[in-house]
Amino acid sequence: MALASTDEIFSRVPASRVRVDRLAGVGVLALAYGVVPAVGTDYWFSAILIPFLVLALAGVGLNVLTGYAGQLSLGSAAFMAVGAFASYNFLLRVPHLPLLVAFALGGLTAAGVGVVFGLPSLRIKGFYLIVSTLAAQFFVEWALTKWSWFSNDNASGVITAPPLLVLGHDFSGPRGRYLLALTVVLALGMVARNLVRGEVGRNWMAVRDMDTAAAVIGIPILKTKLLAFATSSFYCGVAGALWAFAYLGTVEPHGFDLDRSFQVLFIIIIGGLGSIAGAFLGAAFIVLLPILMDNVATRFLAGVVDPSNLENLQKLVFGGLIIFFLIKEPEGLARLLRTAAERLRRRAVVR
Amino acid sequence: MPFFLEVLVGGLLAGVMYSMVAIGFVLIYKASGVFNFAQGSMVLFAALTFVSIVERGVGFWTAMAITLAVMLVLALVIERVVLRPLVNRPPITLFMATLGLSFMLEGLAQTLWGSQVHGLELGVADTPFEVHGVMVSQFDLFAAGAAGALVLVLGLLFNKTRLGLALRSVADDQLAALAVGIDLRRVWAVVWAVSGIVALVAGLLWGARVGVQFSLSLIVLKALPVLIIGGFSSIAGTIVGGLLIGASEKLAEVYIGPLVGGGIENWFPYVLALVFLLARPTGLFGEPRVERV
Numbered sequence: 001m002a003l004a005s006t007d008e009i010f011s012r013v014p015a016s017r018v019r020v021d022r023l024a025g026v027g028v029l030a031l032a033y034g035v036v037p038a039v040g041t042d043y044w045f046s047a048i049l050i051p052f053l054v055l056a057l058a059g060v061g062l063n064v065l066t067g068y069a070g071q072l073s074l075g076s077a078a079f080m081a082v083g084a085f086a087s088y089n090f091l092l093r094v095p096h097l098p099l100l101v102a103f104a105l106g107g108l109t110a111a112g113v114g115v116v117f118g119l120p121s122l123r124i125k126g127f128y129l130i131v132s133t134l135a136a137q138f139f140v141e142w143a144l145t146k147w148s149w150f151s152n153d154n155a156s157g158v159i160t161a162p163p164l165l166v167l168g169h170d171f172s173g174p175r176g177r178y179l180l181a182l183t184v185v186l187a188l189g190m191v192a193r194n195l196v197r198g199e200v201g202r203n204w205m206a207v208r209d210m211d212t213a214a215a216v217i218g219i220p221i222l223k224t225k226l227l228a229f230a231t232s233s234f235y236c237g238v239a240g241a242l243w244a245f246a247y248l249g250t251v252e253p254h255g256f257d258l259d260r261s262f263q264v265l266f267i268i269i270i271g272g273l274g275s276i277a278g279a280f281l282g283a284a285f286i287v288l289l290p291i292l293m294d295n296v297a298t299r300f301l302a303g304v305v306d307p308s309n310l311e312n313l314q315k316l317v318f319g320g321l322i323i324f325f326l327i328k329e330p331e332g333l334a335r336l337l338r339t340a341a342e343r344l345r346r347r348a349v350v351r
Numbered sequence: 352m353p354f355f356l357e358v359l360v361g362g363l364l365a366g367v368m369y370s371m372v373a374i375g376f377v378l379i380y381k382a383s384g385v386f387n388f389a390q391g392s393m394v395l396f397a398a399l400t401f402v403s404i405v406e407r408g409v410g411f412w413t414a415m416a417i418t419l420a421v422m423l424v425l426a427l428v429i430e431r432v433v434l435r436p437l438v439n440r441p442p443i444t445l446f447m448a449t450l451g452l453s454f455m456l457e458g459l460a461q462t463l464w465g466s467q468v469h470g471l472e473l474g475v476a477d478t479p480f481e482v483h484g485v486m487v488s489q490f491d492l493f494a495a496g497a498a499g500a501l502v503l504v505l506g507l508l509f510n511k512t513r514l515g516l517a518l519r520s521v522a523d524d525q526l527a528a529l530a531v532g533i534d535l536r537r538v539w540a541v542v543w544a545v546s547g548i549v550a551l552v553a554g555l556l557w558g559a560r561v562g563v564q565f566s567l568s569l570i571v572l573k574a575l576p577v578l579i580i581g582g583f584s585s586i587a588g589t590i591v592g593g594l595l596i597g598a599s600e601k602l603a604e605v606y607i608g609p610l611v612g613g614g615i616e617n618w619f620p621y622v623l624a625l626v627f628l629l630a631r632p633t634g635l636f637g638e639p640r641v642e643r644v
Contacts, residue, residue: 322451
């Protein structure tokens with residue numbers, strides 16, 4: 001699966017481009033922290049921006065494992081669930097534990113579980129590995145439902161988030177939850193970006209492109225694969241904690257079912273395999289498309305399309321888009337954006 | 352002891368039903384190296400199409416013929432629109448394409464025919480009868496017979512016909528097959544059509560059992576561990592794998608389940624498959640891959 005071209009990895013980025021990129025970064029930050037909190041409505045925060053941020057983080061996690069390290073996983077939702085329930089239990093059972101520390105501990109617990117289910121990847125390759133990640137998916141969902149200790153003996157396994165206090169500030173309102181999610185996601189996104197650009201990322205890509213060859217040139221396969229599983233699960237775990245605490249407030253294990261895993265996988269296919277920015281683009285796409293289709297259907301197709309059929313139509317469109325992207329643009333929205341940016345830049349230089 | 356036997360027999364027969372779905376996988380994997388996640392959706396699509404046609408007052412066999420024709424057309428379209436543009440792409444890409452395909456088929460089937468549950472009557476009653484003190488379901492036996500017949504027909508097709516020879520050569524080495532003049536596209540279309548037919552048979556049997564509804568497409572998740580244990584490229588393997596999974600799943604649910612709170616049917620087959628894989632990474636009958644740098 002050769003997705004990143006060699007020039008992308010080895011090229012020296014021209015100084016002018018670095019400046020432009022940095023400028024764009026500052027612009028995004030100003031928009032996210034300055035403009036959006038000022039003009040955003042509660043609906044935008046709760047229904048669009050927070051799920052977008054959380055799913056993007058989960059996408060980054062899966063992209064580390066599938067896009068960079070080449071290990072296909074259908075268990076992202078399981079690791080999200082572990083992160084959510086672990087954070088909840090740490091907060092519940094450890095007095096005076098800061099919220100962000102609980103998120104980190106939840107992520108680490110997910111990383112541990114991820115390593116356990118990643119162990120078979122050393123002996124099993126390719127599609128056979130799906131069985132391990134699916135085992136994780138079904139086992140975690142079952143364990144969280146059956147063993148009520150995880151949900152503090154709630155009869156239906158539902159957990160409810162406590163008030164979100166960070167350093168004495170209350171982040172429980174929609175705007176607060178947005179800022180909390182934004183900060184966590186951006187910080188972890190930056191870490192991931194640096195990680196995949198360094199030695200670790202190169203090792204992952206080498207294993208992805210051909211693990212036998214990677215072993216021959218001295219890359220420790222065991223360490224590299226397990227590190228990919230741990231990192232990926234950590235990100236999914238924190239995303240799960242945010243999903244439970246910052247987005248929904250209450251979740252049950254079935255909120256993290258196989259469909260959620262597929263959703264995360266679709267995010268990285270549409271956004272771009274092997275691209276951190278792609279996870280964000282894909283998440284935006286997957287959050288916005290159903291809302292868009294909903295609006296189109298109610299505005300223009302009222303009476304033509306049965307509302308109960310809308311979900312099926314959505315499936316049809318999603319499936320079609322997946323196939324379309326795989327055929328036409330396997331590197332996803334991230335590639336389209338990059339191509340467009342290059343074109344604009346070239347035009348600017350010519351003038 | 353009779354209780355143990357009853358659970359065992361019930362499990363074995365359920366396993367045969369799993370194998371039916373897994374066979375469709377193997378056919379496609381052998382001929383094109385594509386791991387077809389959409390097999391479950393094809394089962395749903397075929398069964399839903401058949402039932403909806405029957406409900407519109409068409410006779411059983413006519414409906415069967417129409418559904419077969421629909422599955423053939425579907426196979427041709429899939430080959431043309433999905434597979435051909437993706438030739439020479441990595442297997443993981445093709446897998447994800449079939450994931451998209453499975454969403455499309457589920458959406459299409461339910462958009463066309465609605466998402467309510469349909470009953471399906473095949474004329475075989477689901478009544479148990481007694482053999483030496485063990486209760487056996489008549490329907491399960493019928494299903495096992497159908498599966499046996501299907502495997503027999505497929506075996507004849509693969510081993511005794513010219514088409515089968517072409518299929519086997521493609522499975523063996525695509526490049527060599529192309530070199531001797533075998534039309535790869537036609538072979539793929541044929542294979543997808545055959546697995547469409549297998550999907551129809553599986554869909555009818557499962558549909559008669561649990562009703563024709565969305566959950567039919569989820570049996571793909573039951574067939575996966577069967578496939579893993581049997582190996583991706585062996586039809587005999589899927590039968591053995593199906594029997595193993597079916598029997599151990601039911602026995603585990605009855606004997607281990609109560610100890611841990613029950614409901615372990617969902618994940619137990621996967622853990623079992625995982626244990627098998629750790630011992631034999633390519634399944635019981637799978638061919639080990641030689642890797643060259």
